Amino acid sequence: MSLPDNSDEGSGGEYDPNTSLSGLKEPQPQIPFDPGAMVEAIPAAVWVTKPDGIVQFFNRFYLDYVGLSLEEALKEGIRAAVHPDDDRAFVQLFDEVGKRKLALQCELRMRGADGIYxxxxxxLNPSFDANSRLLGCCGTCINIEERKKVEAELRRNEAFLAQGQRLTATGSTWWNVKTGEIIWSEETYRQMGYPPDVAPTVDLAMNRLHPEDAERVAATILGNSAKGLDIDMEHRLMMPDGRVTHCRIVLHNQQDSENPVYVGAMANITGWKESEARERRNALLLAAGERIGRTGTFSWITDGKDLTASPEFRRILEFDENENITVEKCLSRIVPEDVATLIGKTPGTLAEMANAEHDVRIRATDGSIRHIKFIGQVETREDGREECLGAVRDVTQQRQAEEMLDQLRTELSRLTGAMSIAEMAASVAHEVNQPLAGMVANASTVLRMLSTETPDVPAALEAARRGLRDANRGAEVVQRLRALFRKELPVMSLVDLNGAVREVLLLLRSSIRRNRIALRSELALELPLVRGDRVQLQQVVMNMLKNAIETLEHVSDRPKSVQVVTGLTGDGEAEFVVQDNGPGLRPEDMARMFEPYYTSKPHGMGVGLFLSKSIVESHGGRIFMRPQTGFGAVFGFTLPVARS
Structure with missing residues (x-):
């Protein structure tokens, strides 16, 4: 049966209450009730078609809904009210009813008098005669708009729930213990590793248990469910691919203990468990690192008194494990003189004092003194409160080692000077020999001048003066030598750097001549004085010059030269520079030249430049070196000039 277009002529007619709804043309016997009235009372759209599909009747509900009279509705036909997107399904409904001779139905949208679908x-219910010929159809349309809205809202909520469960990795479950019926949500299926078309059972769930957890979990679930008790536990699942996940199961019994019915959730806590394990490991590593590095950490909200401290912090400041730590208790551990120094150095609030770096001493319970380095930084938290995050480090061993190193450096400096005595003896002997020879020659001259019959007194006096000058020169050489090797504390005074350099050049003059080195000195005029120990500074100058001389010992393919320069840097500091044209510096030497016991010489000890660096830096200066373009190297140092 095809559905005609109701706009055709003769497509409708008046409703006759004596005509049956089955479409039979023969008049039916009168009954004591009005069937038309009953049809009109049905809260649904009712319509009747002829065998050819032409609608010949609409009830009042339909007419009121579409807002048409019977004549208008019969003329337009029912398809005029059907949504265009549903018209095809409506036509197919009529065709299927005619072919299959069955009552069928479909869902569609119909336009009302207000224009809303x-x-x-x-x-659609067909009616047939004894020969299976179609007599007509009776159609009904029941409004399901509210049901559709509820279904849409339900689908929306289900989508939100599924998405929420996926995002939170939490599935839901329902379990009737008596019947064994179980319902899983989509997320529960995903976590259990089963396809959604598999009916869930207790055995399926047990098959996923980690072997090490299976006995414990099975005993808890079966034991609690037998008594109707709630279930809350954590365990591991093992997937078919070998993956291990952690989950938490929470089941609540909604009925009595005799007929338990559980509703609950299953949360994947693998990420949380892994984070927890990482945090534990990080805490252990931090604690081990703090213990090895003797460094404790703390946190202090500056508008309060209490501190949160690490175990190493407690150990360093000797606080018990559960003792409440306050700022006042920490300050009480510090030596009183250092507390006064702290307050004087950083006047203001405790928070301002904490936002700095301090070196303090604390007195331990055994009476010993410990050296502590404190570093703090105050940050503003999201809630607007200020928090000091800091660390304390026990540097007692470091301070003791530094003190020992200073003593060793002093001894080593003296020893280095003493070890150079054999080398310097020749230079000193040469320097002393010259004035001694002059003294002998002048004394002989005096004797000769005075032993004649007519003594030449003026000439004798001149010779005596020359002898006295030579004696003074010899005494100066001996005095410098004694000062160099005498174990004395540094004597800080105003030093003429040019004069100190000249004296060292005199001592090394014979060595320079012996090695056929061309020496060129450019000492700045009116160079400001520096403050320091003259002997120590001369030791640095001598070490650099000796290194330059020794570097040139094996140079034979070019004239040997050493240049000595003094002057002022752009920063206004006094500078001393030695430049040679020897083989230069190797790349591996550049990074280690000032390290102790490192030397590039076959028979060197590696202490000269190390001590020179220590001396220069103790004078507030800077030592440096750099390679030369072509041949040679440059060594030197700078010192602050003395201020009046």
Whole structure:
């Protein structure tokens, strides 16, 4: 049966209450009730078609809904009210009813008098005669708009729930213990590793238990469910691919203990468990690192008194494990003189004092003194409060080692000077020999001048003066030598750097001549004085010059030269520079030249430049070196000039 276009002529007619709804043309016997009135009372759209599909009747509900008279509705036909997107399904409904000779239905939207389409469930019931010929159809359309809205809202909520469960990795479950019926949500299926078309059972769930957890979990679930007790536990699952996940199961019994029915959730806590394990490991590593590095950490909200401290912090400041730590208790551990120094150095609030770096001493319970380095930084938290994050480090061993190193450096400096005595003896002997020879020659001259019959007194006096000058020169050489090797504390005074350099050049003059080195000195005029120990500074100058001389010992393919320069840097500091044209510096020497016991010479000890660096830095200066373009190297140092 095809559905005609109701706009055709003769497509409708008046409703005759004596005509049956089955489409029979023969008049039926009169009954004591009005069937038309009953049809009009049905709260649904009712319509009747002829065998050819032409609608010949609409009830009042339909007419009121579409806002048409019977004549208008019969003329337009029912398809005029059907949504265009549903028209095809409506036509197919008529065709299927005619082919299959069955009552069928479909859902479609129909336009109301207000122009709004609403959902209806349309049922079409065919009527046949004894020979299976179609007599007509009776159709009903029941408004399901509210049901559709509820279904849409339900689908929306289900989508939100599924998405929420996926995002939170939490599935839901329902379990009737008596019947064994179980319902899993989509997320529970995903976590259990089963496809959604598999009916869930207790055995399926047990098959996923980690072997090490299976006995414990099975005993808890079966034991609690037998008594109707709630279940809350954590365990591991093992997937078919070998993956291990952690989950938490929470099941609540909604009924009595005799007929338990559980509703609950299953949360994947693998990420949380892994984070927890990482945090534990990090805490252990931090604690081990703090213990090895003797460094404790703390946190202090500056508008309060209490501190949160690490175990190493407690150990360093000797606080018990559960003792409440306050700022006042920490300050009480510090030596009183250092507390006064702290307050004087950083006047203001405790927070301002904490936002700095300090070196303090604390007195231990055994009476010993410990050296502590404190570093703090105050940050503003999200809630607007200020928090000091800091660390304390026990540097007692470091301070003791530094003191020992200073003593060793002093001894080593003296020893280095003493070890150079054999080398310097020749230079000193040469320097002393010259004035001694002059003294002998001048004394002989005096004797000769005075032993004649007519003594030449003026000439004798001149010779005596020359002898006295030579004696003074010899005494100066001996005095410098004694000062160099005498174990004395540094004597800080105003030093003429040019004069100190000249004296060292005199001592090394014979060595320079012996090695056929061309020496060029450019000492700045009116060079400001520096403050320091003259002997120590001369030791640095001598070490650099000796290194330059020794570097040139094996140079034979070019003239040997050493240049000595003094002057002022751009920063206004006094500078001393030695430049040679020897083989230069190797790349590996550049990074280690000032390290102790490192030397590039076959028979060197590696202490000269190390001590020179220590001396220069103790004078507030800076030592440096750099390679030369072509041949040679440059060594030197700078010192602050003395201020009046």
């Amino acid at each position: 609403r959902w209806f469930i349309c049922s």
